[in-house]
Amino acid sequence: MATDKSAGLQDVIAGETAISTVGKKGVGLTYRGYSIEDLAEKSTFEQVAYLLIDGHLPNASELETYQERLVRHRELPLDLKTILEQLPGNTHPMDVMRTGCSALGNLEPEGAAHDPLAIAHRLLACFSSILLYWHHFCARGERTEVTSGEKTVAGHFLRLLHGRRPVLDLHRRMLDVSLILYAEHEFNASTFTARVIASTRSDFYSAVTGAIGALRGPLHGGANEMAMDLISRFKTADDAEKGVLQMLAKKEKIMGFGHRVYKNCDPRSEIIKSWARKLCEDANRMELFNVAERIEQVMRREKKLFPNLDFYSAVTYRVACIPTPMFTPLFVFARIAGWAAHILEQRADNRLIRPAARYIGPAPRPYVPVAQR
């Protein structure tokens, strides 16, 4: 099947969307018509989430109301905290996100009291609370506060993660930009999962829980963690060159390069690379940046492959002292905006997503009783 194009539905149109364009003619990314370059330079994650979900950029008063709403919805129900306390410290943080999201669906189910938009914003507001409540409880048995004075999703996450240590403006804005870049990407596997689930008219949490499960895989969201594992193997750029050449010779897979849709470059990569350079300069860790850039050069030269968003994202997260197992959950905190927009879009004009299969199994055969097998 792997050699069969239809297996991956590559280039197969599975529906319509007004949310984003990915790689029209192999390049470019727009959210609701706005270029990713403009959004990353001039906007904020909260504005982008509003844009994706509501369809337009908020004006000043809408934005203020929206930000205040997100701040108010960071607290977690006590029962959810009890559930998170049962999850072992060595569990995969994406499994914590999956279970946390699903359990919230039991405690605050979709219905009259919680409409779809309210749930979308609730999850946007509280996903980092879920991760970091569990994290601090497992690490130090501490029932940490999950509220903060921070105004943004990015700031809230960094504050909860690092506790009393002040959050650097540079890191807060880097993470804000990173969340913008990760917020939406058309019919990628996790978003498509959310749409398939939504197409049965299931509830909002089911669709998001399934999407988290899909994002967890190393061929999707898990790639940023694998990129970090690679980069951190090398101390110098020359080490990296040698090491990557050896890996290529052994035909080992190098994560963080190439893309199913983009053919020549990932437009998000240049943006996050410039942030990686800024953070490394600021932290006096240019050796980390140089290792990454040399890997990029080797991959371009040897394999004609370009880095995707995951590659330099790993560098920025490392410099901001974010533990590697939290890289994919950060992707969740961003992509919930896109998932929510797609679930609402799917529902607005729904048709059950139910493809067909090509049968390659045994021909009809007679049943054999157990004694004769």
Added chain:
Amino acid sequence: MATDKSAGLQDVIAGETAISTVGKKGVGLTYRGYSIEDLAEKSTFEQVAYLLIDGHLPNASELETYQERLVRHRELPLDLKTILEQLPGNTHPMDVMRTGCSALGNLEPEGAAHDPLAIAHRLLACFSSILLYWHHFCARGERTEVTSGEKTVAGHFLRLLHGRRPVLDLHRRMLDVSLILYAEHEFNASTFTARVIASTRSDFYSAVTGAIGALRGPLHGGANEMAMDLISRFKTADDAEKGVLQMLAKKEKIMGFGHRVYKNCDPRSEIIKSWARKLCEDANRMELFNVAERIEQVMRREKKLFPNLDFYSAVTYRVACIPTPMFTPLFVFARIAGWAAHILEQRADNRLIRPAARYIGPAPRPYVPVAQR
């Protein structure tokens, strides 16, 4: 999009499978080449699960080992019980299944200690324990035993549900047949969800959790509950005729009829209908059967639609005193066999499932600063 065939991927080949055929030329269902009629008449659910997952029918000794293994894996970890105790009594049982499955993925994660096959059998063995532990805790605050002397999945569920009341052989076998009928159905929405998630190389629990979320929807597994709601509105066949005609006149949707793939009949429906008749006769509740059959007649005459598996399943479950909200979870207990088979098949020859979308949104536009919106 709803008028656009591609939106639902109808008749679009999304991959290959050796597990089942559904409606070749509009009729028929086989699992690994065996007809559903043979399996329902001559086999048992445990043999069918083994067949789907392992690819061949077990011989006597394989079957004995397998059944013993399932019996051994019914107990739940204490932490999972604590989690289930946090889920409110008025939550949707499918949300309990989704959260229970996800949480088990935190407690017994896929890896060296739990390989994919072990997880498949574990979930097959313990899904009814999850549902009924939660059910009895919420209903009576009772921390019920989740083991039983019953040898089969069907018997175990009925025993845990009804407690001391002896399980009738007729009901045990009806449920066994029902589980066979529900066990597998090619690229239906929940199975396709499981495959999309598996295609990112995510873990086994993520794929199953997503599938549960998809099955929950009223256009998929939820249909059997809706069918019951319909049937129980009427006391007599004549009432049913009048009522359904009125509903059709008002263009209300009647659940439990028609199918995306089958064109003239659902081969499973005749089988479960004969069981519905048997159970109604045995329980002296033929009025229930007559109501259902009259609805079937009206739908054939007025809409040329045939009942699907969900319709008469609802009748059999009702006579076996299974609460309506457990109808879709029963579907889970069966379909886990098919999901597991498909996850393993997807992994064996994997390609990321990532379709494309047709863009219908705004053209590229310049960014507008917040003060000017």
